[in-house]
Structure formats: structure tokens, C-alpha cells
Amino acid sequence: QVQLVESGGGLVQAGGSLRLSCAASESTFSTYTVGWFRHAPGKERDSVATISWFGGSTYYADSVKGRFTISRDGAKNTVYLQMNSLKPEDTALYYCAARKGHGLANQPKEYTYWGQGTQVTVSS
Numbered sequence: 672q673v674q675l676v677e678s679g680g681g682l683v684q685a686g687g688s689l690r691l692s693c694a695a696s697e698s699t700f701s702t703y704t705v706g707w708f709r710h711a712p713g714k715e716r717d718s719v720a721t722i723s724w725f726g727g728s729t730y731y732a733d734s735v736k737g738r739f740t741i742s743r744d745g746a747k748n749t750v751y752l753q754m755n756s757l758k759p760e761d762t763a764l765y766y767c768a769a770r771k772g773h774g775l776a777n778q779p780k781e782y783t784y785w786g787q788g789t790q791v792t793v794s795s
Contacts (some may be wrong), residue, residue, distance in 0.1 A: 675767050676693070676695075676699075677787065694747070697748065706721040709761075711762060718778070719731070725770070725773075757793045758794045760793075
């Protein structure tokens, strides 16, 4: 069982930055595909960014391209989401999720393990 713990959320003004972290209990975390999702009130849980095993490939939702960057540190078993130029519409509960294997995946149902989420609030 892989445990994921998100951190780094908070309250920030529009135009500001935050870096989210997703730390895993699994020593072979580099062999997992990891995705960041967000869930805003009244909306579905949407994919934000995905990184394949060993960081070979990445995916970004159109709404965050050019502003968010996903990366991973194999030695620390951690995946990051650097969020710049934040907008009020980025406000949501952000989750990281993981699945064994290398293929990029953007649907929540494709992921096996989930963290508890970290709240990001962007004020205008």
C-alpha cells in the first residue's frame, strides 16, 4: 500500500506562486506515474498535470500550461507541482495520485493511490 502525503497548499494572492509536494512511502516511487488533480466546489475532479515514471513524459491541462510545472525527485520519493501566476480560478483542493507503470493517465479512475489533498486558495 502506497501512502501519499501532499503539502504546500495555502492562501496566496493572484499572480503569486506555490509549490505543492507529494511525498510517497514507496521506495520505488520513480516507477509510478503520478498525477495532480484538483477539485473545486461544484465541479468535477480534473487532471492538472501528470508525470510518467522516471519523469520521461509530462502532461498539462490547457488551463495551466505555461504556468504550472510538474517534476519529481527520485531520491526523495517526491513529486512537485510548481504553480506560478496563480489565478482565483485555480482555487481548489489539490490531490496527488499514483499508479504503477509508465503510461500517462488523466482520468481519476486510472489511479490506484490517493493522498488526502491540500487546499489552495487564490484571492483576487
